[in-house]
Amino acid sequence: MEVLVPFSTDHPKSRLSAVLTPDERAAFALATLRDVLDAVAAAGGEPRVLATGPVDADLPCPVTVDERPLTDAVNAALDARLESEANGRVAVVMADLALATPDALRRLFATGREADVAIAPGRGGGTNALVVGYPAFRVDYHGASYLDHRRIADEVGASVRVVDSHRLATDADEPADLAELLIHADADADGEGPRAARWLREAGFALDTTDGRVGVERE
Numbered sequence: 092m093e094v095l096v097p098f099s100t101d102h103p104k105s106r107l108s109a110v111l112t113p114d115e116r117a118a119f120a121l122a123t124l125r126d127v128l129d130a131v132a133a134a135g136g137e138p139r140v141l142a143t144g145p146v147d148a149d150l151p152c153p154v155t156v157d158e159r160p161l162t163d164a165v166n167a168a169l170d171a172r173l174e175s176e177a178n179g180r181v182a183v184v185m186a187d188l189a190l191a192t193p194d195a196l197r198r199l200f201a202t203g204r205e206a207d208v209a210i211a212p213g214r215g216g217g218t219n220a221l222v223v224g225y226p227a228f229r230v231d232y233h234g235a236s237y238l239d240h241r242r243i244a245d246e247v248g249a250s251v252r253v254v255d256s257h258r259l260a261t262d263a264d265e266p267a268d269l270a271e272l273l274i275h276a277d278a279d280a281d282g283e284g285p286r287a288a289r290w291l292r293e294a295g296f297a298l299d300t301t302d303g304r305v306g307v308e309r310e
């Protein structure tokens with residue numbers, strides 16, 4: 092299954108600007124993208140990065156550059172693929188799913204074969220990953236896009252399955268998400284763990300468990 096991985100090269104991860112400089116945000120976003128591409132390939136998907144501009148790095152898969160906003164770029168890519176492939180399916184997996192594992196993605200892809208649309212919601216109402224096998228379905232990202240995607244599927248008569256996955260629900264959007272990333276990368280790491288968590292540790296981030304909800308602190 093082809094797996095589109097949208098990636099913003101413009102001002103990535105602006106919601107992390109309180110804790111990371113622009114160069115750090117770009118490096119962290121790239122580390123996370125690489126983790127996601129590896130996990131997609133290990134799950135049997137064929138990743139393709141859908142980027143807003145050229146990616147200044149060697150990536151293990153093709154890159155399509157489309158400067159349009161996220162929703163327009165993804166819909167154009169879905170159109171091109173679903174029209175030409177009868178019964179074909181395309182997945183869209185966000186590049187900031189720092190905890191995505193091959194197992195979690197395999198489950199997403201398998202669920203996507205059982206319905207017209209499979210959605211892995213993000214915490215906070217976003218759509219972190221989906222599989223589309225229904226040409227009339229269109230994405231509409233931002234805001235509570237999980238609810239919007241369910242409504243759109245309903246309107247066009249597409250069946251929906253929801254993938255309930257902690258790993259796919261966690262995206263690296265805000266400083267609190269970095270704690271989530273360190274917690275689970277630490278618990279599951281064999282060897283050095285994924286690049287994104289390693290990058291955070293090397294940048295001096297550690298869990299802050301001193302009081303209340305666990306967060307991150309930086310040396």
Ligand SMILES: Nc1nc2c(ncn2[C@@H]2O[C@H](COP(=O)(O)OP(=O)(O)OP(=O)(O)O)[C@@H](O)[C@H]2O)c(=O)[nH]1
Nearest residue numbers: 097098099103104105106141142160161185186187
């Ligand atoms: N191709 C493409 N990808 C995008 C675009 N905007 C965001 N993305 C990617 O879509 C995913 C979800 O993005 P968001 O979390 O909404 O945005 P972000 O740029 O990562 O972070 P913020 O600036 O904090 O909103 C990430 O993988 C982004 O790299 C866009 O306009 N085009």
Ligand SMILES: C[C@H](OP(=O)(O)O)C(=O)O
Nearest residue numbers: 217218219232233234236
């Ligand atoms: C793209 C957007 O991501 P978020 O801003 O919720 O991370 C969404 O899932 O609709």
